[in-house]
Amino acid sequence: MNPFFLTGIIPNAYFCDREKETETIITHIENQSNILLTSSRRMGKTQLIRHIFNNDRIRDKYHTFYTDIYATSSLRELVFFLGKEIYQRLVPGEKKALKLFLGTIRSLAAAFGMDPVTGEPRINLQIGNITAPELTLEEIFTYLEKAEKPCLFAIDEFQQISRYPEANVEALLRTHIQKMNNCCFIFSGSDRHILEQMFSSYAKPFYNSAQPINLGRIDRDKYIRFAVKQFDSAGVQISPETVGYCYDKFDGYTYYNHKVFHDIYAFVKNGASVDKETVEQVVDSILEENSHTFSEVMSGLSIAQKQMLVAVAKEKPARRPTSGAFVRRNALDSPSSAQKALAKLLDAQLITYTVADGEKEYSVADKFFECWLRETY
Ligand SMILES: Nc1ncnc2c1ncn2[C@@H]1O[C@H](COP(=O)(O)OP(=O)(O)OP(=O)(O)O)[C@@H](O)[C@H]1O
Ligand SMILES: [Mg+2]
Known part of the structure; x- marks a missing residue:
């Protein structure tokens, strides 16, 4: 067996460190705080969440739910994934918990149910069944609030909700979440820029509603x-x-x-x-x-974007990539075209940044890609 796990759940013996972060997050949860967990891509957020779910202080005391909403692009899909996750987690457990859930999610009664002959739970939920997403969402939160154990719900790649076409999703979720006493949330994601805006600008619904934790490198x-x-x-x-x-x-x-x-x-x-x-x-x-x-990936980029990406890969880390000095050093066209190229690359998550001594340090998000760029260009 290979002890360097790349997929699935990492058994505790093969999980490296994160002791401090685990302790901090669990303590916040026990104090009923929500968590905003951010990091650069591939640093270990998702595995840390799973590790926390498996901790003795959480495993049997909480109902734990995890859903990754990266692929969603509307409220309807969000509701679909939240509902499906709860159902799937409850099926193998006690019948009572599942019954309470099914009794609460009235708007989807036709999709979730018990087989009348065998009495076994069955599910036939399609995104198309979610015809009144706001109502179903309310029912889901009602269930989480009524559940006989406290609940812990991790919503991974949470920045996605800012891209939904419906205008009020953030406010809608916030209204529900604010009222909850029986459920904590871990919001996580790697799009730091969007998540920070959602959680730290005063005008936004999620302002100050979660303890921010930025996951760094393993020591x-x-x-x-x-x-x-x-x-x-x-x-x-x-x-x-x-x-x-x-x-x-x-x-x-x-x-x-x-x-x-x-x-x-x-x-x-x-x-x-x-x-x-x-x-x-x-x-x-x-x-x-x-x-x-x-x-x-390179073939899908404009010349200016390619040049910027290569320059960032070579400078490693790149500071002030739109400054005159950076532009000259890397033979880019102009600060304004560098600005545009950088914005595009950030948006496409090809480039990421960390903040060191108050200054942004940019780098290529995929470190293998970064090596390849340095060798190829
Ligand atoms: N504490 C750890 N011990 C051992 N391996 C780890 C640990 N954390 C992360 N890994 C390894 O790194 C990989 C990436 O971790 P993970 O998927 O949790 O990152 P992520 O931050 O969620 O990434 P993304 O932003 O792409 O979703 C894991 O599949 C695993 O191989
Ligand atoms: Mg992840």
Whole structure:
């Protein structure tokens, strides 16, 4: 079994660190605060949420629900996913809880129900069944409030709701959420720009309604100890320097280190040793596997966008990418076209930023793409 999990639920023994964040988030939940969990992409938000759901202080005490709304583009779909998640989580549990849910969601009675012959729960819910989304949403919140255990609902990629065509979604959700005593929410997502606007501008409905937590890199030393231990258990030699080398190469972005070690682990044999050369070889093969996808992304960009993306990849990290100095250094056209290109790339989530010493540092969101750009251009 590969101890570097890339998908599914990571068993506790293979989950690296995040002890402080876990403690902070659980304490907030126990104090009935909602959480706004943000990070750059692939840093580990979703896995942290799952890890928290599996914690002793949460697992049996709360009904835990998780839905990823990245693919949704309307209130109707949001309601669909919320309803479906609750149903699916309750089915394997106590009959009483499911009965309460089905009794509350009257507007979808035809889609959820019990088989009259076997008495087994059945579901035939389509997005088209949601004909009165506001009503169904209200019923869903009513259920969460009445449930016999406190509820914890994580809505991942929450920034998506700001793109719905309906004008009042934020206000509508906020009105319900504000009134709840039996349910806490974890709102999470990587579009920091949109989420910060939603939660920290005074004029917005969600203003100040959740404790913001920004998830950073896993501590370098902790990650090194974790990785060395996993290889050691398999009889494979790897030095802390080699793990650190890979960590630094991907700037500590969790998924990218983890993917490289996952692949190394899959190929090396007991008694082998892993060094920087091995890391480079595995990274090269990952870049090669993805090069078609990367080329395709490039082919969809304008010249100015390509130039900006390459410049950001090379400067790593890029500060003030629309300044005259940056434009000259990277032979871009002009600050105004740089501005436009940057906005597009941010919107497409190809570029991301973090804030260091009050200044934004831009980088390519996908760290493998970043390596590929540096090597290709
Ligand atoms: N604490 C951890 N221990 C071990 N592996 C981890 C940990 N956190 C994240 N990972 C690895 O990194 C990958 C990415 O994590 P995750 O999907 O949680 O990131 P995310 O921030 O939700 O990303 P996205 O923004 O793309 O949704 C996981 O699939 C897993 O391989
Ligand atoms: Mg995620």
